[in-house]
Amino acid sequence: MTKPEPRQTPAIPEQAYQLYDKYAHGMMSRRAFFASMSALAVNATLATSFINSMLPNYALAEQVSFNDPDISASYQKFAAPNGHGEGRGYLVRPKNTRAAVPVILVVHENRGLNPYIEDVARRLAKAGFIAFAPDALWPLGGYPGNDDDGRQMQRSLEPGKIIADFKAAASWLKQLEGGNGKLGVVGFCFGGAMAGRLAAELPDTVDAAVPFYGSPPPADSISAIKAPLLVQLGELDERVNAMWPDAEVLLKQHNINYKIERYEASHHGFHNDSTARYNEPMAELAWQRTLAFFNQHLRS
Template identity: 50%
Template sequence: MPDQTITEFPTLTQGEIDRRVFELYDEYCHGRIDRRTFFQQAAVVALGGLAMAQALMPRYASAQTISFTDSRIKARYVNYPSPGGTSGQMRGYLVQPSGAGPFPAVLVIHENRGLNPYIEDVARRAAVEGFVALAPDGLFPVGGYPGNDDDGRTLQAGLDQAKLRTDMVNSARFLKAHALSTGKLGATGFCWGGSTTNFLAVALGADLQAAVPFYGAAAETASVPKIKAPLLIQYAEKDERINAMWPAYEAALKANEVAYEAYFYPGTQHGFHNNSTPRYNEAAARLAWERTVGFFRKNLA
């Protein structure tokens, strides 16, 4: 794992952070403004806004829920071919339950900044629940997750996005065919990873048995007929850009008789599952994860 730069920022709860600062943070997270601009504008829009902005920076060390040495799992990094991707090779974090297997498989797809410690922790959480999980690092062809989200976001934005998605398709196929896998494949992801989970549902068709996108952009309406996997779609209540896509997506899912469940979690922000920042909503994240695990158990059995 890359070294993490530890910076001490003020600790504030979600309720102590002005909504306008959350909105600026969303702009920053999605690469529409840089870190300096985020801090500068936060200081202007709200009294104490700079402290609020600083409090939103991720704290990965304190957010770990499953140790990488947990006796219930076995974890390692693996390399595999990725024809048509960024470089033809990929690397991912493979985590299995202790035991011989095989196990139902779950692909865990990162946000727009590479394979950071939060996503690795989610892969371990999946393994504790009985799945073999692979969390691919889309930044591997350009050196891997660099140890901080700002540089990771810049690196990911600079990639050929079609090739990056090809790397995710190849990662899914690698996991599905792995000796530890039963061949039953699910996928989940967050933010960019949620969008990519929707994309994989289209691209993989019947090769995917279940998909759980968290606050991700909807699949293209014209491509929805290709979706064969049941979907469990997780949304934050306060996420205007992503939620605006839902009516058309839902209409297309219904028109094409795609099995789906969709949940909007009251009082939540985009990123509510990520427990490294104050956008995290513990109750909603727990419920969403319980639903995710149950959905995978049902559809990957």
């Protein structure tokens, strides 16, 4: 499948990225975001171009087709007795392999299982992993088809139950048929925070974790981490980056196997290829490092 050509837009002001970050994380309403973005432009046409470039276009984010011959994808349910009772997610397996392979839990952003995250799961399967991406919104019917409603839905759920659902998914995947008994976690934004948290709270379940631009695990849980961590941060993501120096002190203090990579000229969300925040060379570098990290720690 031929990937659509990226949208051609004028140079986007730095402030636009800051506005989108606030909007995407519930610190600004849609109306306020549109008004503020319009104020950055000299005319309505340019304002529309700025806004359209920042909002996700998921047609741009499909790197691996759902019917790619090298993978097999389906939706599967799992028990979550300490969470919402039942979870559901997108399971993708590589075809044409008889050997057991590592399993990767993919954790979405703060808006549910959108097409970008499903594509990330397919990319992992193409690389020879079993990937499973749960939808935190399943108790409410699942991802609604747009990110605005998805954010509202996710905010309406009890955080403790969401955490319990992802813990249940991790435990289920650790025993998954076809898996080699090794479990990795990769997550983005909210999912990045969840990846670190699962490593801290399920130290005997998670064997490697790659948080992309998420907040660190709670300080009092860092000492419990056993899994190696690869932390992926955008150089221009001031909000998240400010959270990591104190956490890094604790990681060093407790002799955690970790590495923090910072990607130049990259904003929060730089791996998400559905918006203008996408930094293709840095995203590709981060992804290749992610695959190498999982291969190193999950296949031995």
